[in-house]
Amino acid sequence: MAALLAASLVASCEPTGDSAPVSARNPATAADVSVERVVLQAYRAIGDRHLNEPDFRRMTQETYKGFASADPTLSLQAGDRAFTLLREGRQVVSRPTPADPTDGRAWGGMLAELFAASIDASPVLQQADRSSLIKGAMVATTKQLDRNSRYADPDEAKDNRFQRDGxxxxxxxxxxxxxxxxxxxxxxxxxxxxxxxxxxxxxxxxxxxxxxxxxxxxxxxxxxxxxxxxxxxxxxxxxxxxxxxxxxxxxxxIPTTATYERKDNVALIHLTGFNSATTDQLSHALDRARTEIGRELQGIILDMRSNRGGLLDQAQSVAEVFIGDGVIFSTQGRHPDSQRTYRSGSRRTAEAPLVVLVNGNSASAAEIVAAALQDRGRAAIVGTTSYGKGTVQTVIRLPNEGELILTWSRLLAPSGYTWNEQGVMPNICTAKVGDVAQLAPASVDANKALLQRWHAERNPSHEEIANLRRICPPGEESPERDVDIAARLLRDPALYAHAVRT
CATH class of the missing domain: 2.30.42.10 (PDZ domain)
Structure with a gap:
């Protein structure tokens, strides 16, 4: 059963205000913008901002294949000093290759010339829908980057903007x-x-x-x-x-991302995403809990299971609700602007004991919050290992109104470990706890040594990551048992204190 709130449910962890300017266009012609302009702007952005230094020589060949896939008579011959466009085996045009394989502007300019020559030479491409040519080229391009960089066509990009900003x-x-x-x-x-x-x-x-x-x-x-x-x-x-x-x-x-539900004397806050209103909605939900439960409030359960993330600044401000002064997370990337440390800039407003729920579909901004609260000893994390999206994407608005969602930095928890591909490991793994009755100091202690090993890793191999994730296998479900375990923890102050001391 699918559900939508006049918006898609896809969001990336992204810094705001980092979109390229878009000139005014007649909506009727926006979809017919040239593929050359779109890919040229994308290559410039990739060269300037992508987390890893790109190899445009290899990428250009793949981008061209995606662009020209509708016409099998076209091919691109990659020589040491030139790329040659062929149609039915005969040369159409040849262009010298840029000397620097990391120069996105130069390679994008060369590729734009090859695109234009291909369209002139191919009746198939002349009749093709420009949006399909753009999508073919851009999807092939982003496949050469990383698993979180991607292209959103104009319709999907419009949905993304609605989800982020309303x-x-x-x-x-x-x-x-x-x-x-x-x-x-x-x-x-x-x-x-x-x-x-x-x-x-x-x-x-x-x-x-x-x-x-x-x-x-x-x-x-x-x-x-x-x-x-x-x-x-x-x-x-x-x-x-x-x-x-x-x-x-x-x-x-603006889609609602934070809702409150009372569980006896515990406040259960469902946090489903991070858009421009999330922190305000969270504060309102907490105010409702304080008003309704009052002095009997035993604690807060922040349910971020299957929360796929959202805006970076909202991850910071949500964490600030629960954390006082100090580091929340930091970012490291190739671009100077991507190297930052994010600190709490205000006194926390929520003082009650806190348990955070995560699962294998908790990602991105949700992992920022979970990792920060765990590292700072502010919350016990309950559930299964999270998704492992420990990178930040910047959104480049393209001339066709589509978007290039581009990975540009790596996230680090306050203790210095990165959870990219590895995920955030809970203090209490519900995949290993059969029921609420099994929750005891011994079960918490059994996880502590594993958690310390998890946080000590800095550059684990793929094999090491796979082994770590098997410690607490990620699950996609959101069972009520997780909530029961979290509530049990909050109702036992000694056990809760024991769990948050990692």
Whole structure:
């Protein structure tokens, strides 16, 4: 069962404000922008900012293959001093190769010339959709980089920007059920949908009179979005078979990423991502918990299982809620601006004992927070080993309105270890604890030596990483048992104190 909140659920751990400027264009021509311009800008960015120094000689050959895949008569012959374009085995044009294999500007310029010559020589490429040529070239390019660098086409990039920063919408989460209906799963508090009387469980029938019954989930989401202040009419079918048309105006919607649930005298905070409103939403959730539970509050469970990450500055500010002065994390990369140490700049506002839940799908910004809280002795981590995305991506906005999500630095925990590919290991591994009754000081102690070994590693090999991850195998599920173990830990102050002392 898939679900979307008028936004995709994909986000990278990225610094904000690092997008290349984009000139104004007519929307009708944006998708037809030249592949040469897009790839030239991408090569410049890769040469300047990628975490590792690239080999553009090898990359150029792969990029060209992706670009020209629609026409098998085209090929690129890589010589020592020149790259030669061939069509049906005959030379079309030859260009001298740049002397420096790491000069992205020079190699991008040469490749742009080869692209232009290829289009002139190939009727197939002349008829091809420019967006497909761009995607073929960019996907082939990013495959030569690392597992977290990638290309987002204009539609996906628009979804990414909505998820990060919000946009015009009505504030609902929709899902496709097993019987193919598109149903509203949740309504955001204070949103146009909430004010208009839209209810969770309503089936979407039409948007602005256009029937949605045979549309994809993505089609419905895009139809619901629009400019802030723009009117929209949503037609829904209620459970009593009444069809209702609800008129409303779109407002700026930022997806909800932090929600509060009371578990007896424990505050359970679900943190599902890191967008521009996450820290504010977290603070609001904590305020609700303090108001509702009061002095009886025994502790906080921060549930970041299957949280795939998001904005770097939000990871810092979320950690600051729980950590006082001191280092939260640091970054190291090839570009001078990527070498930074991030410290807590304010006094923590949440003092209660804290347990953090993670699993094998907890990644990126979620791992920043978990590693910092664990290293600083502020929280016990419960669950299974996390995903292991210990790098930062910067987002380059491309001339076609797509995005190059480019890895540019490596993340380090306060103690100096990096969790990239390795992951964050919990203090209490629920893959090894059968049930709540087995939680005891002995089970905590058994993990401490392993945790110290985990944090001592600086440049483990792939084999060593595989062996470490087998200590507490990553799981993709989010069982209620994890919450029960976390609550048990918070209700036993001595056991909790024992767990956070690594």
């Amino acid at each position: 946009g015009g919408g009505i504030g609902i989460t929709v899902e496709r059920t097993d019987d193919k209906r598109i149903v509203i799963r949740a309504v955001q508090d204070g949103s146009p949908a909430a004010k208009g009387g839209v209810q969770a469980g309503d089936q979407i029938v039409a948007v602005d009179g256009d029937i949605m019954l045979d549309k994809t989930l993505g089609d419905v989401v895009h139809k619901l979005r629009g400019s802030v202040g723009q009117p929209v009419t949503l037609t829904v079918l209620r459970s009593d078979n009444r069809e209702i048309a609800i008129e409303m105006r779109r407002s700026r919607i």
